[in-house]
Amino acid sequence: MSKNSKRILSLTIRRMPDECPDTSYLGNYANQPTSEYSIDRAHSQDCASVREDIRKAKTTLEHVQQTIGDLHILAQYNGALANAKLDVEREPMDEAYDEVGELIEAIDECDCDERGDMQRGEYRYFNPSFNYVDKSGKALPGNTPEEVRKYVRQDYERMESLNRGDWSYIGIRVDAQVTLSTGVVQDITSGGLWGIESDSESSYFDEVAADEWSQLKEELSSMGFSKRALATAWKERKEKDE
16 A cells, blocks of 8 residues: 555444433423323322323312302302201201212322332422423413323333333444545544434434435545545445444
């Protein structure tokens, strides 16, 4: 090899762990809920304390109790009943009011013995991302409450699987080792793309690698490497997982 020759010695597609990924698009863990769509990790998914149908039933009972209270007040002040009779009629109304109150207190009591996903020392709540709710925790226009709960549950399960190590985040970069006309060996790299989910389709990895190579190829071309040399380097490329 001539002392002043210029060559691409190797071209490597690297897949590297992303140590600081941004997972906010999935949601976040916290000690306090930020939305009615937050997931209480202390309870199982089918626990009475977190089920939406039971929450709706509780709301209905609260309206019933309020109606009973309003009727009671109306009976006291509308003058339709004599005072003596009012004392007799008031008792069953009071009993109904109290019975509904007892139902309200009991209807959403925990029946899973707090056997949710939360482990000791972990955050209790998983809060939804701003993909589905606004800053006040309300559902964004275009999504029904049922859809928001479904999407938040999917994101939560995805985050939990990340924490279990079922998948991870990686970065993809293309590295070239070259010799310059001065004989100096130099490493030239693409910018790299990070935050890639490791269980993505292989075709996506290929697409990212091709984009990274496109960037690096421009830089190598500007350094004087020929199209033929670049094509040969890409054909002989290697892949390395780190």
